[in-house]
Amino acid sequence: MGRTTILPTSPALIVARHSNQPEAVFTGYRIEARNYDLAATLSSGQAFRWRWTGQHWEGVIGDHWVRLASDPQGIVAETAVPNRDWTWLTDYLQACVNLEEIVATFPDDAPLQGAAAACRGLRLLRQEPWECLASFILSSTKQIVQIQQVIALLCSRYGSAVTVPAGHAPDFAFPRPEQLAGCSESELRDCRMGFRAPYLLTTARLIAAGRFDLNLPYQLPLEAARNHLMALPGVGRKIADCVLLFAYGRNEAFPVDVWVMRAICELYFPRRRISRSKLLAFTESHFGPFAGYAQQYLFHYMRVRRKSAT
């Protein structure tokens, strides 16, 4: 009872709580972690299904409803259903990666060091490829709050209900490709996704029909993996790089959106005109093997800086 270590090398340990009333049985789990800014990580535009209740972060990973909070030892999780295997959560949160080692590989320039210092504890998650792909197809020229709204609507209409704590509002898994493949384009447009609807629909149908292999990017070189994803409608360079980084764990991938574009231009090439291709070439050569982490620091740094300025 009490404490059980899962894996010999895992920093995580189980903290299970039991009750006599079956309805009240929740399973708790603590992930030991240093230098993990949960709020920054869950709200930094990688994943779109987390909401802050005032005390916890609530969301759905796969078909697991979960509630997360930081504590002095790391992260405490609470689920609606008891779990024996917690790898779905530890894989997702990536708390076992040594962030100090990663930041140490960053180039020693003022802009990036400043961003890293301002966003200490910001992590990259490891998401499920389909949800990540579909989410970023819906992300183009939309604000993060709007992406969250569209995805919440999509999940509530077409996702399967997941088990939630007694008395809690219903929550839903992200819809599987097969669940969207049967939709009409107008049904998806009713989820407020606008011109992105045909992109998502065609992509869902290709995957549901087994005509697109979502496992290939795991074993292809970066550029080939990127080209494979870019064969999908609505997936260009930026969205492909987001999926490679946030789902496939390709740490070299460096998605360049409007925020990162501004960050590079302002911080690295002030008062100079630089072509997009030169900027891409710069990002590929400058930031090292964990360029994707550097990108996330620059992205988040620009956004929190703007928020505090207004």
Add this chain to the structure above:
DNA sequence: AACCAGGACACAA
């Protein structure tokens, strides 16, 4: 109330 949002795409030159 304009401006802009984690872009992609077809088409022009």
Add this chain to the structure above:
DNA sequence: TTGTGTCATGGT
């Protein structure tokens, strides 16, 4: 190859 218009929607 690089530049422009278009595509919905609604938050700030």
